[in-house]
Amino acid sequence: MKVANYPAWSEAAPLPTLRGGCAGAVIDERLYVLGGGLSAKRPVAHVESYDPATNLWQKHRPMPQPRNNVVAAVLGGKIYAVAGLVAPADSTEEQPLENLPSDRVEVYDTQTDTWASCAPLPEARVKPGLCAVNGRLYALGGRHGDVNTTSIVSYDPAADVWTKVADLPLGVRHAPAAQADGMIYLTGGWSPNGDKGDIHATVWRFDPASNEVTEVAAMPEPRVAHSLVEVDGQLLALGGVTADKSFLKSVSLYDPTIDRWTTLDFEMDPRGIFAAGLIGRQVHVAGGWIKLYKEPHTAVQTHAL
Numbered sequence: 001m002k003v004a005n006y007p008a009w010s011e012a013a014p015l016p017t018l019r020g021g022c023a024g025a026v027i028d029e030r031l032y033v034l035g036g037g038l039s040a041k042r043p044v045a046h047v048e049s050y051d052p053a054t055n056l057w058q059k060h061r062p063m064p065q066p067r068n069n070v071v072a073a074v075l076g077g078k079i080y081a082v083a084g085l086v087a088p089a090d091s092t093e094e095q096p097l098e099n100l101p102s103d104r105v106e107v108y109d110t111q112t113d114t115w116a117s118c119a120p121l122p123e124a125r126v127k128p129g130l131c132a133v134n135g136r137l138y139a140l141g142g143r144h145g146d147v148n149t150t151s152i153v154s155y156d157p158a159a160d161v162w163t164k165v166a167d168l169p170l171g172v173r174h175a176p177a178a179q180a181d182g183m184i185y186l187t188g189g190w191s192p193n194g195d196k197g198d199i200h201a202t203v204w205r206f207d208p209a210s211n212e213v214t215e216v217a218a219m220p221e222p223r224v225a226h227s228l229v230e231v232d233g234q235l236l237a238l239g240g241v242t243a244d245k246s247f248l249k250s251v252s253l254y255d256p257t258i259d260r261w262t263t264l265d266f267e268m269d270p271r272g273i274f275a276a277g278l279i280g281r282q283v284h285v286a287g288g289w290i291k292l293y294k295e296p297h298t299a300v301q302t303h304a305l
Contacts, residue, residue, distance in 0.1 A: 009268055012284070012300040013055045017046045018290035018295045023072035024227070024275025025079045027110050029053070031284045032060075033275040034081050034108075037068035040293035041096035043087055044068075047108070050286065050300065052279055061113045064106055069174075069273065071130040075137055076157060082139060083125045089153070101126045101143060105155070115219060119160045122153055128175025129186040129272075133208050135267040138165075140186050140206065143173040148191055152213075154207060166211040168204060174273070175200075176228040178235055178255050183207055183214070185236055188223040199224045199243045203254070218250050218258045225292075227276035229283060231305060233257075238285065241272050249288065271297040281305045 015033060021043075022036030029047040031297055037043045045062035063070075070084035085099035101124040107116050117246035121139060126151075130141030141148060148171030154160050168186070175189025186205040191198050201218040219237060226240025226248070235254040242248050247270030253262045274288025274297065288298045 003116070005035060005148050008266065009301045009303045010290075012052070012302050013057055014051065014298060015286045015300055016048050016057050016059065017044065018296040018298060019044055019138060019287055021068040021070070021085075021273045022275050022287040022294065023070045023081065024277045024286065025072045025276035027073050027074055027077065027079065031275065031277045031279060031286065032072075032079060032110070033049070033286050034072050034079070035063055035067045036072040036287055037085075037293070039096075039235060040086070041091070041099055042068075043099060049190065049283065052282060052284065052302065061115060063108075064115050065100060065104060067104065069127045071128060071139075073130045073132045073137060075132040075135070078157075079110065080130075080132075080137055081106050081108065082130050082137070083121060083128055083142060085126055090108065100124070101145065116128055118157075119155070119162055122162050122164065123149060123151065125149060129175050129184075131177040131179050131184045133179045133182060136207065136208070138184055138206070140177055140178070140184070141168050141172045141175060141189065147171065147172050149165070149202045150225070152211075154208070165208075166206065166213055169215070170200075170202070170214060172200060174225045177280060178228040178230045180230055180233050180235055182209070183256065185235060185256070187228055188219060188226065188240070189234075190224045196245075201243065205256075216256070217254070219254075219263055220261050220263050221248070221250065225272035226272060227285065229276055229278050231278055231283075236283065238276055238283070239268055239271050239274065239288070241292070247272055252259070266303070268303070269297065269301060
């Protein structure tokens with residue numbers, strides 16, 4: 001994949017419901033943006049999709065329960081929305097309460113615009129890495145209660161069962177995952193340490209065939225709350241937050257065949273915890289925060305590769 005002389009990002013039609021903490025998934029040449037929050041304590045259930053051919057957004061049936069910091073993946077032509085933060089039962093619009101980690105798993109059929117419930121995660125978690133490989137979902141890490149879990153669990157949609165398959169060497173949250181050539185890569189993330197915790201550049205490769213976890217080349221800089229998109233067997237790490245808690249503009253490319261990261265010669269508008277997806281030869285980003293849990297990004301942007 002060529003990494004020089006990229007054109008600039010261009011703006012697309014704005015997301016109808018501005019929000020951060022949302023998930024993204026691509027089906028039938030459309031980017032679906034699911035859930036998120038209007039603030040840290042105000043999760044939403046909105047589902048909207050973008051058609052780059054018409055530059056128009058369409059609203060869909062919302063998720064059964066509002067969820068902030070939800071993650072999503074496509075499996076069997078359907079979108080699975082997993083984990084996240086939910087408001088406690090006694091939270092109100094006038095007095096919203098601290099949200100709680102969720103074990104909830106729901107599947108959305110884009111053809112019928114309907115949602116169905118699936119077996120819950122073995123443990124509630126926030127922002128695990130989520131990826132679909134060989135007919136199964138894998139959830140890696142994430143926040144469980146006040147700590148990060150190291151657990152990697154696999155979901156069999158035919159049996160509607162989750163099974164623990166391995167552990168990460170380090171528990172991280174807000175570390176996105178993506179697959180390349182059947183391997184799952186979990187990138188960066190945050191772990192508690194002292195007052196501010198640590199943001200990592202570490203990358204773990206998980207082999208679903210052997211359930212082995214291996215550390216591979218680290219990203220050029222630490223990242224958390226970023227997005228990871230597979231392109232031609234390589235991985236794009238976009239945006240997020242770096243070690244000094246500033247938002248990143250940089251975009252990095254990982255080639256697993258040579259185990260090397262390259263910082264590309266184009267930048268994006270900084271944003272964190274946002275939806276991203278590849279449609280054709282264009283990367284689309286939508287939603288997310290420019291001030292975490294306080295100010296959502298207003299622009300939807302596209303970059304041609």
